[in-house]
Every structure is written in structure tokens, then in C-alpha cells.
Amino acid sequence: MSYIFICLLATPITESQYWFKGTFSLPYANISQDIQIWFDKLGQREKISYFDDTVYSIWDFTTTKQYYSVLTYLPEGGDQSIPHCFQNPIMGVRNNLLEIFPDLTNWDIMPETKIMNKLVKHYRLNTVDEGRDTPPILKVDNFGSTRADQQDYFCIENGNYCDPVRWEIHGFNTIFGSHFDYYVLDINEFQRKNDFDAQIFQKPDLDCQKVEYNIKYMTNLWTFSLQSLQHKSSVRAQNMNLIQSHKSNVSNFTLKPNRFTDTSFVDFLNMFTGYNGQDLKDTQFEHRVPFITPQLDDSGVWFMNGSIKQLFPKNFDWRIKGGITPVRDQANCGSCWTFATAAAIESRINILYKDNKYKPLFQMSEQAIVDCIWTNDFSHGLGLHACLGGHAQGTMDRIIKDFKGKLPKLSEYPYIGQGMKCDKSVWNFEDVTLTSFSSTKQNSIGELKYALLSGPVAVSIQVTNKMTFYSGGIFDDIECTNDPKKLVHQVALVGWGYDDELQQQYWIIKNSWSNAWGVDGYIFISSNKNVDCGITLATAIPNLQRYK
Missing domain, CATH: 3.90.70.10 (Cysteine proteinases)
Structure with missing residues (x-):
């Protein structure tokens, strides 16, 4: 009898309490944003800040669900910009904390590499989606295209954890070869902690308005990309069916999948x-x-x-x-x-x-x-x-x-x-x-x-x-x-x-x-x-x- 021994590498523990400072980039649009996040899953608290609190949101669900959003703007007729507070979140999902770093359980382990002169572990997740439900809404053999997504996560091994260094998200159309999206989160400073200063999550010292109408516009690039990842399959199926249905009819214009397919x-x-x-x-x-x-x-x-x-x-x-x-x-x-x-x-x-x-x-x-x-x-x-x-x-x-x-x-x-x-x-x-x-x-x-x-x-x-x-x-x-x-x-x-x-x-x-x-x-x-x-x-x- 022969025995096959398989060496199983333990998956790093998913991050649940931390602070980090980094940069989020959308290279194809030449956009870069400075970001800081305090995340306390156990305490049900979170703060997401852009450009040193020029724009930020706070969730504190410790006892009651409280959330605040602050924008900085130049008031009409004013000489300098001032902060303005809303009792609405401007980033993430209203009733939930937004978990930033992924669970690496189903990710493939790639060869180690160097990022910013650091030797890092490399994890990769590849997904391919034809944009269909099971069974498909339309009885067709093929949608004519598929979407392949690739995420690359780089981190430095630290005991049972892996300190994040960079996360890349990108996707493309396998038939047309067209660009869908490409996001990069670089982690410049990272601390795993459980002793947060309570003041971080407190109500801002401002008069906070509750204005329901503006919630729909209040989001941000990185948090939006994370939400898209969480809900993309069902949305993509609906959008691909819309595109395929249009192809089945005579029309003066054409449709095809693009970077909005998951939205x-x-x-x-x-x-x-x-x-x-x-x-x-x-x-x-x-x-x-x-x-x-x-x-x-x-x-x-x-x-x-x-x-x-x-x-x-x-x-x-x-x-x-x-x-x-x-x-x-x-x-x-x-x-x-x-x-x-x-x-x-x-x-x-x-x-x-x-x-x-x-x-x-x-x-x-x-x-x-x-x-x-x-x-x-x-x-x-x-x-x-x-x-x-x-x-x-x-x-x-x-x-x-x-x-x-x-x-x-x-x-x-x-x-x-x-x-x-x-x-x-x-x-x-x-x-x-x-x-x-x-x-x-x-x-x-x-x-x-x-x-x-x-x-x-x-x-x-x-x-x-x-x-x-x-x-x-x-x-x-x-x-x-x-x-x-x-x-x-x-x-x-x-x-x-x-x-x-x-x-x-x-x-x-x-x-x-x-x-x-x-x-x-x-x-x-x-x-x-x-x-x-x-x-x-x-x-x-x-x-x-x-x-x-």
C-alpha cells in the first residue's frame, strides 16, 4: 500500500481588527486617492477616511446604528473650504460595516515575488463568468462572450496572519479583449490592533444633517469596487440577458459587455x-x-x-x-x-x-x-x-x-x-x-x-x-x-x-x-x-x- 502525503499550507487568518494607510488607484483613469481605514469587526465600528479626513464616514453599531459622513467643500460666497456633516454614510453599505480585506481560503498560492522592494506572499483568485443564471433566463447556447476576473493579493507572512501590501483587481472580456476595470490598493502602513481610541468612531463635532436624497450619490471608488465584487454574479446575469435579448432583435444600435456589466x-x-x-x-x-x-x-x-x-x-x-x-x-x-x-x-x-x-x-x-x-x-x-x-x-x-x-x-x-x-x-x-x-x-x-x-x-x-x-x-x-x-x-x-x-x-x-x-x-x-x-x-x- 502506498501513501500520498499532501502538505497543506494554512490559509492566513482573515483580518478583523486593524488600521491602515494606503493609496487607491484607478490607473486607466489616472486617478489616485489617499485612504485610511480603522476597522473593528468585533466592536462593530469602522471609519473610512480619504485625504486626511477631507471626506470620511463613521459607522458605530456598538449599541445603536449610528453613521456619519463628512464632506469638505467651499460654501457659496466663502473664502475657504469647510466640512459638512450628514447622518448618512457616503461610502459602503448603510446597514453593514464594509469588510476591506478578502478571505483567502479559496485563493491559489503563487510563487513569492517582490512588491515595493519587499518579498511577499502572492495569492490569486481567478473567476470566469458567462453571465448566465442556472438555468439561463434565455434559452441560448452561448452569450458570445465571457468575463474573466483576476485578483492578486500580496502580503508579508506574520505568524498566522499575512500583513497586506497590495491588492489588485482587474477583469477583461475574453472575446473582445476589452478592458473592464483595474483597481490597485497599495498598503503603505498597517497595524493589527484591538485597542482603538473610542474618539475615532464618535460623532463629528459638527451639526450633522439627515438628508435622504443624497445617499444615492455618496460612494467612493474603492468601496464601490468592493461592493461590486460582493454582488456581481446576479447583477451580471441580468445585464448579460439584457444584452443577449437585444442581439436577438433587429435594431439600429448594438450592445456589448463592458466595465459596467457588474453594476x-x-x-x-x-x-x-x-x-x-x-x-x-x-x-x-x-x-x-x-x-x-x-x-x-x-x-x-x-x-x-x-x-x-x-x-x-x-x-x-x-x-x-x-x-x-x-x-x-x-x-x-x-x-x-x-x-x-x-x-x-x-x-x-x-x-x-x-x-x-x-x-x-x-x-x-x-x-x-x-x-x-x-x-x-x-x-x-x-x-x-x-x-x-x-x-x-x-x-x-x-x-x-x-x-x-x-x-x-x-x-x-x-x-x-x-x-x-x-x-x-x-x-x-x-x-x-x-x-x-x-x-x-x-x-x-x-x-x-x-x-x-x-x-x-x-x-x-x-x-x-x-x-x-x-x-x-x-x-x-x-x-x-x-x-x-x-x-x-x-x-x-x-x-x-x-x-x-x-x-x-x-x-x-x-x-x-x-x-x-x-x-x-x-x-x-x-x-x-x-x-x-x-x-x-x-x-x-x-x-x-x-x-x-
């Missing part, structure tokens, strides 16, 4: 949109001026050029004409309004400077808007509130009011995907200033086309579940209607086109969901009023003055 539509709207201007129609803005046009056809066929009736061109695209900057990524922060504002302004500046081919493209900082343009009123869930949402109309008005139309450069104020203390000194670009803004008439394709002749326009749109996975064609989803109450997202309109085969006109939209989404970050939306997603309903045209 429910409700969560997606909460974290990747952010338009708060549904009730702005009758709002009086100090610096909004009427949009002056010649006589034109509201359906967008012709306009008067002097005494001559001139047809609008069949195709008009500022991407070809020049001045359009690369598509950027708002990440899971409800800051679409800042990207729409920046895209419209920076593109028009570049068009003004088109005569100087040696001047690099001007890029405006979205983060400066997130940090420095804030509305104090929280009573109605509207206004300008960093990752909680906002609108281009109010932003342009405040840029003129607060900064005399001067603008911030992206190179001096990079995007990090959350609200921070405002640095007013970077609002210093004055070769061109914003002097006013205008809006086109609702439902007038002609006015919107005429506005586009001088440069891109910030517009507001509805977002449907299918738009989340848009990959090409003319988007004419019957659920994407012309209803002002359903506007949830702001984007930059850069032109229009006409498809001769389909005999259909469409708008060319620059989005802020990275160039891995849609058609290199763009979507072509039908101009048919019934399925135009509300593009003509709420627009903002920046009016600029060039000095140099």
Missing part, C-alpha cells in the same frame, strides 16, 4: 450620472443671456444667412474640424455636469485658437469645479454638490460670478473623483474668459444646430439601461424619450450626422465614461424627438471673450 442600473444611475437640473426651466441666472439666431427652421433643415436661405450641412462634426480634447472618465462620482461644462468651454477655446497650430489644446479642470463651485442649499436635492450632482447652467453662472470668468487648467488641477478642499489660486487662465452663457429653445433642432456651428454645447439627456452597454450604431431606444423629468446626465454635443442607409439623422455625443465605452467614448443618438433622450431640452452654450 445594477439603479447603482449606475446613482454613481455615473449626476445631473441635478430637472427643475431649471424657469430659473433666473444672472449671467444667462438670450441665444440670438437668424430666422431658422426648428426642424433643423435651414437657416437664414443674411438674405439667403441656407441649408444646414448633412454632416457636421467638430472632431474632424478640430479642437476636441480626448474623452475623459468621471469614474463613479456624479460629476458629469463638470465634464460637460469643461468639454464645451475648452473646445470653444481651442476653436478660437485654431489659427495657432503650435498652441497645445487647452484642457479645463473638472476637479476645480467639483471643489470650488458649490450650492449651500440641500433642501430639494438640487444644486451644485460635487459628486452628488450639479448642472452646467449654474456652473457657468458661478464661474463668472465667483472667478470673473477665469478658468482652471487640467494640468494644474487633475481629477481625483471626489470633492476636496478648493484651491482658488488655480482659477488663473485669462487669455480667454467666460462672459455669459445661453440656452437654446426646447425641442428646436434648428437652434441647437445653429449653436453647434460655433462650437460644442453642454446638453442634458436621459439614460436607459441599454445605453449603459451601447457599443455602436444610432441609439434609438424607445425608452429614451423627450421627457424633462427623466434627464439625469450631462454630456457635450459635438456635432450631428446622417446615415444614408437608414435615412436617419443623429447627434454626436462626447460622454465622460472613458474611451472604453461606446464608440471610443462617444454615442450617436437619434434626433427623432420620440427617442432623442431629451437632448434639446436643457442646453448651455458658453460665450467667451478672447484677449490674447
Whole structure:
């Protein structure tokens, strides 16, 4: 009789009480965030802090379920940023502590390696998911793609524990080879402890409001990625079935899996949109001026050029004409309004400077808007509130009011995907200033086309579940209607086109969901009023003055 002896390596104990300081990065979006976490599972307490308490959340479930969230922002008319407290968590799950480090029980042990000049243990977890339920909702043989996820966890052996050094999470589509997501958590300092200072988890010494409406926008990159891992299978199955069902029907547009496949539509709207201007129609803005046009056809066929009736061109695209900057990524922060504002302004500046081919493209900082343009009123869930949402109309008005139309450069104020203390000194670009803004008439394709002749326009749109996975064609989803109450997202309109085969006109939209989404970050939306997603309903045209 022969015996086979197997040496079993003990799995490290899952961390339950600790403090650490580290850096969370989203490399594809060039975003990096400093993070500290105090986690006490036995005591049912936790604090998650970003950038030395600029933004933080506290859970203390010792006796009663108490939770607080603090944001730092520049109040309207203020000189410096101040903290503001909510009785709502802005990161993680409301009724639960968010466990950070994984249970390594089912992970594979890889060869040791070096991370940051440290010899570390390497654990890996690979998962492959075709995005189907068992049995599948749709009776099909294959979804046409699978998703493979890989997590790599690096740590230094310490008795029965393994001190964390780095955790990488990334996934990709095995058929298309496209990027889904890639997150990196680097642990710079780590302490395993059970003697926490009780003050860490106490209520902040601030007047904490309870504002229910803003919970949906209050999340953060790392905590969102952890939650996605916990709930991805069921959500992915639903989304893959939606994509497959669409493939089974004749349509003018296509869908495919992308980095949002693990995100429910409700969560997606909460974290990747952010338009708060549904009730702005009758709002009086100090610096909004009427949009002056010649006589034109509201359906967008012709306009008067002097005494001559001139047809609008069949195709008009500022991407070809020049001045359009690369598509950027708002990440899971409800800051679409800042990207729409920046895209419209920076593109028009570049068009003004088109005569100087040696001047690099001007890029405006979205983060400066997130940090420095804030509305104090929280009573109605509207206004300008960093990752909680906002609108281009109010932003342009405040840029003129607060900064005399001067603008911030992206190179001096990079995007990090959350609200921070405002640095007013970077609002210093004055070769061109914003002097006013205008809006086109609702439902007038002609006015919107005429506005586009001088440069891109910030517009507001509805977002449907299918738009989340848009990959090409003319988007004419019957659920994407012309209803002002359903506007949830702001984007930059850069032109229009006409498809001769389909005999259909469409708008060319620059989005802020990275160039891995849609058609290199763009979507072509039908101009048919019934399925135009509300593009003509709420627009903002920046009016600029060039000095140099």
C-alpha cells in the first residue's frame, strides 16, 4: 500500500481588527486617492477616511446604528473650504460595516515575488463568468462572450496572519479583449490592533444633517469596487440577458459587455450620472443671456444667412474640424455636469485658437469645479454638490460670478473623483474668459444646430439601461424619450450626422465614461424627438471673450 502525503499550507487568518494607510488607484483613469481605514469587526465600528479626513464616514453599531459622513467643500460666497456633516454614510453599505480585506481560503498560492522592494506572499483568485443564471433566463447556447476576473493579493507572512501590501483587481472580456476595470490598493502602513481610541468612531463635532436624497450619490471608488465584487454574479446575469435579448432583435444600435456589466442600473444611475437640473426651466441666472439666431427652421433643415436661405450641412462634426480634447472618465462620482461644462468651454477655446497650430489644446479642470463651485442649499436635492450632482447652467453662472470668468487648467488641477478642499489660486487662465452663457429653445433642432456651428454645447439627456452597454450604431431606444423629468446626465454635443442607409439623422455625443465605452467614448443618438433622450431640452452654450 502506498501513501500520498499532501502538505497543506494554512490559509492566513482573515483580518478583523486593524488600521491602515494606503493609496487607491484607478490607473486607466489616472486617478489616485489617499485612504485610511480603522476597522473593528468585533466592536462593530469602522471609519473610512480619504485625504486626511477631507471626506470620511463613521459607522458605530456598538449599541445603536449610528453613521456619519463628512464632506469638505467651499460654501457659496466663502473664502475657504469647510466640512459638512450628514447622518448618512457616503461610502459602503448603510446597514453593514464594509469588510476591506478578502478571505483567502479559496485563493491559489503563487510563487513569492517582490512588491515595493519587499518579498511577499502572492495569492490569486481567478473567476470566469458567462453571465448566465442556472438555468439561463434565455434559452441560448452561448452569450458570445465571457468575463474573466483576476485578483492578486500580496502580503508579508506574520505568524498566522499575512500583513497586506497590495491588492489588485482587474477583469477583461475574453472575446473582445476589452478592458473592464483595474483597481490597485497599495498598503503603505498597517497595524493589527484591538485597542482603538473610542474618539475615532464618535460623532463629528459638527451639526450633522439627515438628508435622504443624497445617499444615492455618496460612494467612493474603492468601496464601490468592493461592493461590486460582493454582488456581481446576479447583477451580471441580468445585464448579460439584457444584452443577449437585444442581439436577438433587429435594431439600429448594438450592445456589448463592458466595465459596467457588474453594476445594477439603479447603482449606475446613482454613481455615473449626476445631473441635478430637472427643475431649471424657469430659473433666473444672472449671467444667462438670450441665444440670438437668424430666422431658422426648428426642424433643423435651414437657416437664414443674411438674405439667403441656407441649408444646414448633412454632416457636421467638430472632431474632424478640430479642437476636441480626448474623452475623459468621471469614474463613479456624479460629476458629469463638470465634464460637460469643461468639454464645451475648452473646445470653444481651442476653436478660437485654431489659427495657432503650435498652441497645445487647452484642457479645463473638472476637479476645480467639483471643489470650488458649490450650492449651500440641500433642501430639494438640487444644486451644485460635487459628486452628488450639479448642472452646467449654474456652473457657468458661478464661474463668472465667483472667478470673473477665469478658468482652471487640467494640468494644474487633475481629477481625483471626489470633492476636496478648493484651491482658488488655480482659477488663473485669462487669455480667454467666460462672459455669459445661453440656452437654446426646447425641442428646436434648428437652434441647437445653429449653436453647434460655433462650437460644442453642454446638453442634458436621459439614460436607459441599454445605453449603459451601447457599443455602436444610432441609439434609438424607445425608452429614451423627450421627457424633462427623466434627464439625469450631462454630456457635450459635438456635432450631428446622417446615415444614408437608414435615412436617419443623429447627434454626436462626447460622454465622460472613458474611451472604453461606446464608440471610443462617444454615442450617436437619434434626433427623432420620440427617442432623442431629451437632448434639446436643457442646453448651455458658453460665450467667451478672447484677449490674447
